[in-house]
Amino acid sequence: MNQTLALYTKLTKKNEKLGRAAFSAAFALKAPYFRTITPVVKTMEPHRGVVAIKKWWGVQNHIGTVHAIAIANGMEMAMGLLAEATVPKGMRWIPKGIQLDYVAKTPGDVECVAETSPEDWAKEPPFTVDVRMTGRMVKDGTVAVQGIIPIYVSAKK
Template identity: 85%
Template sequence: MNQVYGMYKKLTAKNDKAGRAAFSAAFALKAPYFRTVAPMIQTMEPHRGVVKIKKWWGVQNHIGTVHAIAIANGMECAMGLLAEATTPDDMRWIPKGITLDYVAKTPGDIECVAETTPEDWDKEPPFQVDVKVTGRLVKDGTVAVEGIIPIYVSAKKKK
C-alpha cells in the first residue's frame, strides 16, 4: 500500500474530524499550492478522490463566486488522492495536463470529485490514465466545472 494512502487510512480510521483535518493539512503540504484552497479531504480510495472547498474570501473572484482556478486546484487535489491510492507501489504518476469546462457560477462551497475505472489502469507501462473530474456545488449538486486530467503512469526507476 502506498505510504500516503496508508496515512489516510490510519488518520481517518475513527472517522473523526480531527483525523480528517490532520490528513488534509498534511496532504496540502505535499503540493503547497493545494493550501491555497484549504482542501478538506472527504474520500481517498482506489479510483476515487473527493475534496471539499469552502467558499471564503481567499478563493473568491471579483464577482463573489469561487474562482475557477481555485476549483481547478481542488480538482487536481482530488485527482492526486485517486492517483496515490490507485497507482501500484512499483509505479509512479505525474499529471500531463488539464482540460476544464467552466459551466456554471459557484456561489457556495464546492465538492471536487475525481474518478477512474479499474480498466483505465489495465495497460502495460508506460500509459496514460484520463481522470474524469467534476466540481459541484455542495448545496444542490449543480456541476460547475467538468474536465479531464491525464496522468502519465510509468515504472519506478530501480535504485
C-alpha cells in the first residue's frame, strides 16, 4: 500500500470525520494550492477519489456560484487521490493537462469525483482519468462539470 493511502486509512479508521479533516489538511499542505478550496477528502481508494468543496465567498465567482477554477482544483485533487492510491509500487504519476466542460451552474456545495478502471492503468501512458462534479444544490444529481485529466505514469528514478 502506498504511503499516502496508508496514512488516509490510518487516520480515518478510528474517527472517520476527524481523520478526513486531518488528512485533508495534510494533503493540502503537500500541494498548497489545494488549500484555496478548503477541501474535505471523502474517498481515497484505488480507482476512485472524491473531494467535497463547501461553497463560501472564497470560491465564488461574480454571479455567486462556485468558480470554475475552484472546481478544476477540486477535480485535480480528486484525481491526485486516485492516482496516489492506484499507482503501482516503484512508479510515479503526473497530470498532463485538464479538459473540462461546464454544463450547469453550481449554486452550492460540490463533490468532485475522479474514476478509472484497472483496464485504464494497463494502457500505455498517458491515459485519462474521468472526472465529474455534482452538487447538493444541483437538481436531480445532474453532473454540472465533466471532463478528463490525462496522466503520465513512469518509473521512479
